[in-house]
Amino acid sequence: MERFDIHILGCGSALPTTRHNATSQVINLREKLYMIDCGEGTQKQFRRAQLNFSRLNHIFISHLHGDHCFGLIGLISTFGLLGRTATLHIHCFPELEELMRPQLDFFCEGMSYSVEFHPFPHGCTDIIYDDRSVSVQAFPLSHRIPCSGFVFREKPTAAHIKREMMDFYNIPFSQVGLIKNGADYVMPNGTVIPNSRLTTPATATRSYAYCSDTRFNINNTQYIKDVDLLFHEATFADSEAARAAQTYHSTAHQAAEMAQRSGAKRLLIGHFSARYTDERLLLNEAREVFPATELAEEGKVFKL
Amino acid sequence: MERFDIHILGCGSALPTTRHNATSQVINLREKLYMIDCGEGTQKQFRRAQLNFSRLNHIFISHLHGDHCFGLIGLISTFGLLGRTATLHIHCFPELEELMRPQLDFFCEGMSYSVEFHPFPHGCTDIIYDDRSVSVQAFPLSHRIPCSGFVFREKPTAAHIKREMMDFYNIPFSQVGLIKNGADYVMPNGTVIPNSRLTTPATATRSYAYCSDTRFNINNTQYIKDVDLLFHEATFADSEAARAAQTYHSTAHQAAEMAQRSGAKRLLIGHFSARYTDERLLLNEAREVFPATELAEEGKVFKL
Numbered sequence A, B: 001m002e003r004f005d006i007h008i009l010g011c012g013s014a015l016p017t018t019r020h021n022a023t024s025q026v027i028n029l030r031e032k033l034y035m036i037d038c039g040e041g042t043q044k045q046f047r048r049a050q051l052n053f054s055r056l057n058h059i060f061i062s063h064l065h066g067d068h069c070f071g072l073i074g075l076i077s078t079f080g081l082l083g084r085t086a087t088l089h090i091h092c093f094p095e096l097e098e099l100m101r102p103q104l105d106f107f108c109e110g111m112s113y114s115v116e117f118h119p120f121p122h123g124c125t126d127i128i129y130d131d132r133s134v135s136v137q138a139f140p141l142s143h144r145i146p147c148s149g150f151v152f153r154e155k156p157t158a159a160h161i162k163r164e165m166m167d168f169y170n171i172p173f174s175q176v177g178l179i180k181n182g183a184d185y186v187m188p189n190g191t192v193i194p195n196s197r198l199t200t201p202a203t204a205t206r207s208y209a210y211c212s213d214t215r216f217n218i219n220n221t222q223y224i225k226d227v228d229l230l231f232h233e234a235t236f237a238d239s240e241a242a243r244a245a246q247t248y249h250s251t252a253h254q255a256a257e258m259a260q261r262s263g264a265k266r267l268l269i270g271h272f273s274a275r276y277t278d279e280r281l282l283l284n285e286a287r288e289v290f291p292a293t294e295l296a297e298e299g300k301v302f303k304l
Helices: A042-048 A072-081 A094-107 A163-168 A173-180 A218-223 A238-246 A252-262 A280-289 B042-048 B072-081 B094-107 B163-168 B173-180 B218-223 B238-246 B252-262 B280-289
Strands: A004-010 A024-029 A032-036 A056-060 A088-092 A115-119 A127-130 A134-140 A148-154 A207-211 A229-233 A266-270 A293-295 A301-303 B004-010 B024-029 B032-036 B056-060 B088-092 B115-119 B127-130 B134-140 B148-154 B207-211 B229-233 B266-270 B293-295 B301-303
Touching (some): A024 A042, A072 A088, A072 A094, A088 A094, A094 A115, A094 B094, A134 A218, A148 A218, A218 A252, A266 A280, B004 B042, B042 B072, B056 B127, B072 B094, B088 B094, B088 B127, B148 B218, B218 B252, B229 B252, B238 B252, B252 B280, B252 B293, B280 B293
Parallel strands (some): A088 A115, B056 B088, B266 B293
Antiparallel strands (some): A004 A301, B024 B032, B127 B134
């Protein structure tokens, strides 16, 4: 199975601590890297994770709170110092470009590559990015300011060729590409060999949904139905449910309910409030509702 | 002796590594904190150093390269989240406020305290800040863009009262303040007791000079004469002297020569290039010229 890994670079919330970094994740899908959010210190966490800067071409920013985007300018500058040439694409609300452009003009003048912003509107539910490996759909979360979740859906790979059938029917190599993509094979004598005899179906595709920051909103399950892994913020424990509602954040219990109600296979919780020195409290509360829950942690990699 | 400590929060250069943070230092002078430079990740290093955020009221920024100022916005935001009320004063070139103001307006709206910029011009050689404990003088360094060094000069404390003389002459407590500040005492019978018999002089004042980033420029010794501790950047080893000159940085050897020629008592080197995995090479090269040299390192505290 091809790689679909989630690297946790930071899973703290707004107040930084010595234990947690501000929010950032990197998805490694078939050796291409996609970043979600970029809090202060992300570039250092990226190095620590021994990821390859040159494989990162797309960054998705969920919302314009500092703990989700203050690391961008440093990351962009460092890419310039490293002589990057490939365009870096940033997918975000329109306000981010306005805010960053003066800084980019001043600090990154004469850089060897360009930064291209791909704005999407508040409340967007479209597929905002698409390549051969993945599609990324935005959907609105319920936070104090406009905030977007993202679903990464793997694209199907081509079907697998049955080698022994290729040999049996003496099929020329030139036909392999067509057959992988679904074509039947017509023998010189006119006999049609259906594609299903020549191939086994591609591996099932996988999906990852990212929900941070948001208060509990059951309507949002429509966007994240049946994902293989759901990341959901769990800033607070149940005892702080009132504070969670007030600050538009979720409790671990609520994150688990979202996982259960949306049909997720696994749940990953993060965006922990600085008040917790041991997040197992949050883990236990989530597992009471949804046993297949894990805790995010800097440096950890979750494989799909 | 009252406290005059230099905390190293970051001593790397422009390219961040997992070993070094971007530049920042905090001076603790008589329990008041003064920050010099604020690269990305400074707020986290500040916490690690277990310094008290509420004692920091003044930040001095040497120049507008990202590795010296990208941590400001995160630090300022965090102070807001923590409910700070005291004004935070930032001393810097005028361009910094222009660059930061849109970000502050957007990310820090409604914050419980204000940020006040105190611009000083390129090439400034004035005392740019002054309080009961310290004066801070700016002076120009020789970098690719305008860049300022800073000399922190401790103010003299009041003289120490000789308790036994106070008792001997039966001097009332109300006179202590005046005598500490240099007054003689006139006895009821008109006899004048000179101040020198009643006090011992204040401890000698100490001074700290900060030079980063700069290429070797012997003219700059005029601003940093006879300091107790000189911090001087030493980005490169001697073998990279050409690259140092080209990028307007210094070698360890040159830093040591600056210490020697300016009459510094001790030298601290930092701003190490990412190419060095062991800075003892730089230390050894500096010590050949100036034996009282030490290496900066994150988390270390240098006492004056």
